[in-house]
Amino acid sequence: MRNKYSRYIAVQTVIMLTIFMTIVFVLLRSQQSENNYLLSSIGQSVSYSLQQHIAITEGVLTSLAYNYEIDDHIDQRKFNILAGKYMEENPDILYIQHKDKDTVTDMVYPEIFDYTLGVSLKGRPEVEDAIEKAIKNKMTTVNDPFILKGTKDLLGLVIRYPLYKDGEFDGFFVVVFNFNAYMDKVIKEAVPNSYHISIYNKKGGLIWGESPWKDRDSFHVKVPVMDTYWTMKLSKEESSINANGALIGFISLLVLFLMGILIYMQMGLFKKDENLQHLASLHKELERLKESYTLALDSANDALWEWNLITDEIITSDKWIDITGNALEGHGISGILQKETIHQEDYPAVRAAFDACLKGETREFNQEYRIRNRDDTYTWVLNRGKVYFDGEGLPGKVAGAVSNIEERKQRESKIEYMAFYDTLTGLPNKMNFMSTLEETLGSIENSLCRDSILMIDLDNFKIHNDLLGLDFCDQLLQQVGDRLTGILGQKNMVARFGGDEFLILIRDCKDMSEVKKLCQNILSIFGAPFVLMEKSVYLSVSIGVVHCMEAGQTANDVLRNADTALNKAKESGKNQYCIYDAQMHDEIIRKSNVELCIREALAKDDLLIYYQPQQDLFRNKIRGVEALARLHSKELGMISPFEFISVAEYTGLIIPLGSWILKNACKQGKAWIDSGCKFGKLSVNISVHQLRNENFYDLLKEVLNETQFPVNQLELEITESVLLEFSQNNIEILKKLRSLGVSIALDDFGTGYSSLNYLTVLPIDILKIDKSFLGRALESETEHQVIKSITELAHGLSLKVVSEGVETAEQKQILKDMGCDYIQGYYFAKPGDAKSVEKWFRREQ
Structure with missing residues (x-):
């Protein structure tokens, strides 16, 4: 016994x-x-x-x-x-x-x-x-x-x-x-x-x-x-030591303690003649041990399960329902893998992993899959288990645990989403777009690909940002993304490149007309206002297009070309599209070289200034000279003022360039005065960028003080482009300049954005009529009357008039008959360097 x-x-x-x-x-x-x-x-x-x-x-x-x-x-x-x-x-x-x-x-x-x-x-x-x-x-x-x-x-x-x-x-x-x-x-x-x-x-x-x-x-x-x-x-x-470690220790102590009690009680039974009372007590103690063991199982974080392959019975902990959301039904493998609750996309792989274990191909399985909850939503779980074989190599049981990994899956999905999608608009981000573009370029088999790339930039978006705030503009960007995706269809890709720029990949364009039509559609959808926070905002966009990408190009090459076309569209006035061609790349190289020439000329003090005299028609003598910047390069030759001034304005070099011209022109003017030359006014052109610079007024005072040039002989010429940004600030700075004793001339009048109303409020002294009017005055009575009307209007406002581009005696006489005050052009004197103009002064005097 x-x-x-x-x-x-x-x-x-x-x-x-x-x-x-x-x-x-x-x-x-x-x-x-x-x-x-x-x-x-x-x-x-x-x-x-x-x-x-x-x-x-x-x-x-x-x-x-x-x-x-x-x-x-x-x-x-x-x-x-x-x-x-x-x-x-x-x-x-x-x-x-x-x-x-x-x-x-x-x-x-x-x-x-x-x-x-x-x-x-x-x-x-x-x-x-x-x-x-x-x-x-x-x-x-x-x-x-x-x-x-x-x-x-x-x-x-x-x-x-x-x-x-x-x-x-x-x-x-x-x-x-x-x-x-x-x-x-x-x-x-x-x-x-x-x-x-x-x-x-x-x-x-x-x-x-x-x-x-x-x-x-x-x-x-x-x-x-x-x-x-x-x-x-x-x-x-x-x-x-984490929570599982503490739990393991607790279970270990509990089981050892209960085993000790069981052995102690059973040893006591051996000592007491093995009567029925002691057997009943032992049975009771065994039941208590079973309950404690079940409690330990149910306290675990995972749902534990065991499938007896001999009896086909399944044992699970109470966590099974908490984690799977479904009660245990059936026997055998259909009870562990309830096909109707597992996502149909996941079930084949899960079943194959279990079958491989049962056949002895693998000893363990580790499968992640989705289980349907009672509310028809799905939860990600991890099922890990092992097959146990008997001495004859036959499977006897399978045991494992099911863990809820929904939080981890959501975290992984969020990380993946953040890596490839823009969190503000929900659109693919730059990395996602670049990856897709690289795949597209890598799949090009022929020399050309019919896909197209559109780079879109919102015009003047910074102004809205400054006026309306970041929160408003964030919502505005979301609506922009919605409008773009709404017209492009599923096969095309819209991505946010960053800031206020978007990228579009148009797949399989039949020809250029299809791309142009799409660009027109994009421009048209921005014709309607964006309504946010009870405010209506109008936006326009500029679009750079690359059509038919070539084999061997990289994604960076394509985006660089799209950016080149985008800049061309902006330079052409914005709210339009421009399609890239090889000539644009040459233009960029040209601008880069011109920019380098300007920088080197400023660094070496190697710019040129030519001077062109102006004539007083009624006193028949010199009225003044205009300082004209010239740039020469050993590699590029003589660069036109129109070209290098536009490059200087685009790159921000116009500020140091304009300061150099102003300082050196005043220095030369003072040298002429000291040598006895009488030339009247010295006219110097200033850009709207200089006028907008808050330090320009102090700079002008510093130049006049350093060069000792008489302030009453200095005349500053502004172009009509200043009227594009017509504001009280512009008027105030012009008034401050005039308060110093400087004269103000409005150059190229009639060619740009002039409004006659502005003449009544702008603090100017001289009106310069562009030479294009004079060239047509001899052929057209209408142009003749325009010049005459401008002259009469200017005199009515107590302004003097200078006409540019006078090349013949006939033109001079016409202007004199109209009452024009001064002329400037080849008929009177050509532009020249300081030495040649000084000789001209002395000869005239």
Whole structure:
């Protein structure tokens, strides 16, 4: 009898230990899965951030190379300007180098790294493979981080971009950025203090950090880096006791305690003649143990289940209904996998995983799928389990646990959404669009693709932003996105590029007329006002179009061309579209070269000023001279004022350019006065951008004080473009200028935006009639009467009149008969430099 009870106790003990170990196993697996997921999330975030930063650095090199393509004569000064700009935008960059075709450093920025000048890459075994690969394959290469010369532990990461001229290797652009600073920033932002990161090169050598604390608990990921890859390992420094750990400890103590009580009571029975009373007491104690075990199961976070393949019975914890939302129905596999509750897209994969386990193909399964709730919504669950085989290799039971992973899935979906969609408008973002465009370009089989790209910019959107506020304009951008998607259809793609710019991918356009029609539709939908917060706002858009993309182009190439066409549309007056052609690229190169000429001329004090005298018709003597800027380039020759002034206004150089002209013209005028020349007024043209500059009034006073030029002899000419921004501020600044004693002339009257009403309020002294009227006055009586009317109107307002472009005696006589006060043109005197005009003064006097 004693042996019988001993065997009974032993069997019970084994069963309870098995159940206990199963619970511990499931809970530990759950905890391990959670830790692994956290490691994976942090590791993927750091990996993505690292790749993005290196991609940005590669973008700097690409931009430098583009500048090299359009200007292969980059000297140290140009190099310093470009490098300084990129380093200002990318503070992690330590320095930027240029190496010639012999791989010798001939330019470096900043100067503190000039010890690298003259250093060649040849003969250095650690970089020979990378150099050979870069030159042979025309690809960007990267070396493992190394400690920079003269520093204790400053790691620098070197990225090299090969340059080619006429298909031949012509050197490198090299960027070295602070790997320590960047990794410290990444760790601070993305990695909790209890985690440890280390990075290894392709050969397994440690290049950053220290060896992981526990390799078996580490997350490993390969990070593509240009022509190589790194392996990043993330591990947790120490384990922390979480809720599952406390639960495991509680269950362990409870089960051991109950087992101790059971054994103690059973041992007591052995001592008391095994009577029925003690047997009843033992049965009661066993029932209590069963209830405690069930309570422990139900307190677990997961729904535990077990399927006995012999009896076809299923046992689950009460958490089953809480997690799955459905009561257990049926037996066998149909009870575990209730087909009517599992999402129809997920069921085949889930069933296949279970079948593979039952056939012995796998010993464990781990499946994520959606389960329908009572309200017909779906919840994501994770079902993990294992098949147990008997001694003959036949499956005896399957046990596992179901976890609710809805929160994790939503978090993953949110992260993916934020990575590829604009959070304000819900449209695809720039990264999503660029990826789609790269796929489209990569699938081009013939030389051309019939897809088109539209880049859209909202005209003058900043004004609305300043007047109406960010919240209003955010809602306005949402409505803009809705209008665009409403007319484009499902096959096309609308994305928000950033700010007030949108990108559209039009697929499979039949011909150019279809693209033009679509652009007209886009312009027309902005004809209706946007109504928000009881306000109506009108917007217009400018559109840049690239049609029929070519094989071999990159996404950046296409967007650059679209941006070029967009700028052309804006320059042409906005609220229109422009289709890209190769000539636009040539125009950009031309403008870039003209801009460079202006900058060099200002830096070298090498601009020219010509002067053209004006004649007083009734006193038959010099009335004054007009200062005219001229620009000459060795490469481009003489550049017309219309061209370089428009470039200066577009680039903002008009402010320093206008200041230079004003100062040097006054300086020359004072020199003439001191030499005895009498020339009357000195007219200097000023741009509306100068007039709008808040410092212009003080600048003018400073110039007059420095040059000692008489203020009553200075005349400032403004063009009719100032009327585009007609405001009280413009009137006030003109009044302040006149209060100094300066005369104000309105130039090119009648060619632009003039309103006769403005003449009554603008504080001006002189009206200059554009030469285009005079050219037609001899042929048209109407034009003749226009000039006469303008002259009479000006005299009625106590204004003097200057007529430009007088080239014949007949024109001069006509103007004199009309009562015109002054003339300017080739008939009286051609423009000339200071010396030739001074000779003309003396000859006339």
